[in-house]
Amino acid sequence: MREYLIFPMIALLVGACIPVQASMNAVLSKSWGNVFYPTLILFSVALLCIAIVVVAKGIRPPDYSAVIGVPPYGYIAGVILLCNILLITYLAPRMGxxxxxxxxxxxxxxxxxxxxxxxxxxxxxxxxxxxxxxxxxxxxxxxxxxxx
Incomplete structure (x- = not known):
């Protein structure tokens, strides 16, 4: 029962964070004159944060068989994320x-x-x-x- 209340609230919060993040990216884009360095900074900060969490929690890497067992489209998600960040950083200051x-x-x-x-x-x-x-x-x- 709790999931029926908590999960939608979490989803709404995540959804609300997307335009906040896009606004912050747009500020960097305007200041720096391009979308590439702000995106690089964003991914660098994200990499550092998740690395800290992985190390702090002692999470072991997956077995090699698990890594190669993922369908190729599973890794394309990273490219989609990159394009999403680049494009919203580019579009937001231009179209609102x-x-x-x-x-x-x-x-x-x-x-x-x-x-x-x-x-x-x-x-x-x-x-x-x-x-x-x-x-x-x-x-x-x-x-x-x-x-x-």
């Missing part, structure tokens, strides 16, 4: 934080529904229904209205 995030969220909704429907990347299969399609359309309509 709200507009950039509205488009990102719309893309996330459409992609998430397709991933669920086709159960790709090991996702749990969630069939499209008229209720789900209607809800998605209302979300996208709300995003479109809020954009203006």
């Amino acid at each position: 934080m709200g507009n950039a995030i509205f488009y990102v969220v719309t893309g996330q909704i459409v992609a998430a529904v397709l991933i669920d429907h086709f159960a790709v990347f090991g996702a749990i299969k969630v069939q499209l229904s008229w209720q789900r399609i209607s809800g998605i359309m209302l979300m996208v309509l709300g995003i479109a209205l809020a954009r203006h």
